[in-house]
Amino acid sequence: MKGKLLVINELKQKIQDYVSELAEVKSDLGNLTIEEPKNRKFGDLSTNAAMVLAPVLKKNPIEIAEKLKEEVFSGWNQIKDVDIVKPGFINFNLKDEFIKEALKEIVSGKEKFGFNRSGRGVSVQLEYVSSNPTGNLHIGHGRWGALGDSLANIYDANGYKVFREYYVNDYGTQAEKFSDCARCIYLRHFGRDTDYPEDGYPKEVVSLAVERLVNKYNDRFIIEKDGEKDVGKEPFKKEIIKIMVSYISETLTSMGVEYDQWFYESWLYENSNFQKVIADLKNKDMIYRKDGALWFRTSRYVDDKDRVVVRKDGNPTYFASDILYLINKIERGYDILLYILGADHHGYVDRLRAIGKALGLAEDRMVIIIGQLVKILKSGQALKMSRRKGKLYTLRDLIGEVGKDATRYFFSMNSFDTPMDFDVSLAKQKSNQNPVYYVQYAHARIESIIKKIRETSPDNLDIDKYNIDKVDTSEIEFKSENERQLAKIMIFYPDVVYNSCKNNAPHLITQYLYRLATEFHYFYNNFRVLNDNGDGATVDVDRLILIMLTRRVIRNALKLLNVEAPEKM
RNA sequence: GCGCCAGUAGCUCAGCUGGAUAGAGCAACGGACUUCUAAUCCGUGGGUCGGGGGUUCGAAUCCCUCCUGGCGUACCA
Numbered sequence: 324m325k326g327k328l329l330v331i332n333e334l335k336q337k338i339q340d341y342v343s344e345l346a347e348v349k350s351d352l353g354n355l356t357i358e359e360p361k362n363r364k365f366g367d368l369s370t371n372a373a374m375v376l377a378p379v380l381k382k383n384p385i386e387i388a389e390k391l392k393e394e395v396f397s398g399w400n401q402i403k404d405v406d407i408v409k410p411g412f413i414n415f416n417l418k419d420e421f422i423k424e425a426l427k428e429i430v431s432g433k434e435k436f437g438f439n440r441s442g443r444g445v446s447v448q449l450e451y452v453s454s455n456p457t458g459n460l461h462i463g464h465g466r467w468g469a470l471g472d473s474l475a476n477i478y479d480a481n482g483y484k485v486f487r488e489y490y491v492n493d494y495g496t497q498a499e500k501f502s503d504c505a506r507c508i509y510l511r512h513f514g515r516d517t518d519y520p521e522d523g524y525p526k527e528v529v530s531l532a533v534e535r536l537v538n539k540y541n542d543r544f545i546i547e548k549d550g551e552k553d554v555g556k557e558p559f560k561k562e563i564i565k566i567m568v569s570y571i572s573e574t575l576t577s578m579g580v581e582y583d584q585w586f587y588e589s590w591l592y593e594n595s596n597f598q599k600v601i602a603d604l605k606n607k608d609m610i611y612r613k614d615g616a617l618w619f620r621t622s623r624y625v626d627d628k629d630r631v632v633v634r635k636d637g638n639p640t641y642f643a644s645d646i647l648y649l650i651n652k653i654e655r656g657y658d659i660l661l662y663i664l665g666a667d668h669h670g671y672v673d674r675l676r677a678i679g680k681a682l683g684l685a686e687d688r689m690v691i692i693i694g695q696l697v698k699i700l701k702s703g704q705a706l707k708m709s710r711r712k713g714k715l716y717t718l719r720d721l722i723g724e725v726g727k728d729a730t731r732y733f734f735s736m737n738s739f740d741t742p743m744d745f746d747v748s749l750a751k752q753k754s755n756q757n758p759v760y761y762v763q764y765a766h767a768r769i770e771s772i773i774k775k776i777r778e779t780s781p782d783n784l785d786i787d788k789y790n791i792d793k794v795d796t797s798e799i800e801f802k803s804e805n806e807r808q809l810a811k812i813m814i815f816y817p818d819v820v821y822n823s824c825k826n827n828a829p830h831l832i833t834q835y836l837y838r839l840a841t842e843f844h845y846f847y848n849n850f851r852v853l854n855d856n857g858d859g860a861t862v863d864v865d866r867l868i869l870i871m872l873t874r875r876v877i878r879n880a881l882k883l884l885n886v887e888a889p890e891k892m
Numbered sequence: 893g894c895g896c897c898a899g900u901a902g903c904u905c906a907g908c909u910g911g912a913u914a915g916a917g918c919a920a921c922g923g924a925c926u927u928c929u930a931a932u933c934c935g936u937g938g939g940u941c942g943g944g945g946g947u948u949c950g951a952a953u954c955c956c957u958c959c960u961g962g963c964g965u966a967c968c969a
Contacts, residue, residue: 361915634967669897855927
């Protein structure tokens with residue numbers, strides 16, 4: 324591990340060693356923290372070690388802190404000074420040399436700076452969005468999409484082997500119904516008037532799909548049946564669903580969300596022996612017959628009641644597909660199965676866990692994230708997200724209005740379990756209040772400085788021969804507290820990448836970016852990299868290195884969120 | 893009814909594996925462009941952390957309870 328973690332782990336170990344030596348106490352010190360204090364005046368880092376040890380050693384925290392200071396901290400060459408405060412905090416500052424040394428990792432890490440290998444050898448499959456191919460994506464889907472894609476990037480950065488998947492419900496009655504609606508509109512287009520299915524999908528969406536079908540295939544799906552025009556049901560359904568999938572895929576791609584695989588529910592029935600699975604589960608007494616239907620004993624595990632697998636009419640339920648799908652996922656050999664579900668599906672979690680348990684899947688191999696819903700406001704008024712209610716504000720509309728970067732960044736700003744309110748009219752009229760521009764602007768400013776240096780060609784530096792991948796950061800001089808701070812924030816980046824993975828929290832990246840950008844903007848307003856005082860321009864090389872490293876960290880972090888780092892704005 | 897999630901500044905949200913005077917952005921107000929892009933920076937005001945109990949050296953954070961809001965409770969997907 325790198326960056327701050329290096330310091331922390333080393334220090335934790337030292338404290339641990341010290342404790343086990345001092346007393347025969349076996350304490351795991353699980354709540355020992357070493358972190359940046361909220362208030363900068365308390366130093367670079369702070370630990371509660373003494374307070375955690377107090378009850379174990381039965382001593383006054385201050386007393387313990389004094390001893391720790393003397394016997395652990397003072398002999399450590401990476402620390403500049405140590406301070407003990409009130410209840411028993413130990414605050415300390417890092418030596419500049421240590422920070423400069425740590426900066427070398429940015430130089431050598433290049434576009435992989437921040438990455439770690441903590442997930443080495445572990446594969447994780449992420450399933451996200453998986454909206455039915457029967458309508459537009461709504462804003463909530465955008466949130467799960469952004470969350471899923473960013474998380475996938477973050478897992479990748481932590482060394483996991485990542486697989487991204489979208490589950491397409493092309494099999495059940497909903498797909499059937501959608502196809503029936505489309506059939507009606509398709510036939511009307513070619514002159515046969517049939518009744519639109521009752522309680523069918525909104526015509527706008529269906530018409531859109533049919534329009535695409537006609538453009539692509541014209542009347543190719545028309546057949547004669549009982550002397551009338553009709554369509555071949557299965558081929559037609561297959562194609563219309565395919566069109567909806569590509570429509571959904573387009574929207575997601577436009578916000579940078581992509582998949583390794585679009586997995587079709589129907590494959591489960593084509594490729595696996597459903598009857599055999601049922602028989603197996605029956606043998607294991609996980610399935611029983613009641614009222615003419617087959618039930619799964621989910622209540623034996625975590626669910627509050629049993630669920631139907633096969634209906635009275637012999638058709639499998641959606642839950643049956645879930646069983647097959649999970650079996651399929653397990654067979655494919657992923658170590659971790661990560662689901663991102665919308666809060667409107669949270670009732671599903673227990674069912675899913677129940678199957679997992681029944682199939683003998685260890686609990687920690689199934690990670691289920693419930694993304695809370697997004698409430699859409701327009702001029703302060705709530706809009707309905709229901710797909711059945713016709714007019715609604717779709718994800719496509721949002722991306723069209725605020726753009727990919729702002730959409731991605733916006734959805735990455737909040738913790739997934741916070742319900743969000745999103746006022747569309749606000750975002751529209753003042754899109755520059757979106758913090759993404761603040762971060763991007765920092766990057767653009769750095770680019771601008773470098774461009775200016777190139778144009779000015781100062782006599783102490785040839786920018787084109789200058790190689791940031793080879794600089795020696797130990798030569799840097801911090802000429803202000805701000806510059807030191809900027810460097811310090813950067814060396815903590817790997818820690819952020821690590822934590823955002825452990826907590827499934829892309830918003831930590833966003834927060835970090837904001838902080839880094841703030842420090843840079845302050846720097847920009849107060850110090851100059853390029854100086855031109857009449858007789859020849861000169862470059863402050865220390866600062867040039869610093870901003871080039873800053874640029875690298877911003878780029879790396881933005882990349883995890885799949886947001887552009889623009890050269891100019 | 894039961895279950896899940898939430899209630900922190902006027903608004904949108906961080907902080908929640910307990911820690912030091914509760915943080916940002918937006919909005920409001922006052923300053924800073926002859927100098928690498930002012931989409932920036934500096935400063936000011938703004939809070940009973942939904943209410944009430946409890947646990948302890950210490951609670952926005954843990955426990956109990958109540959209130960409010962969202963969502964879910966199908967042989968739909």
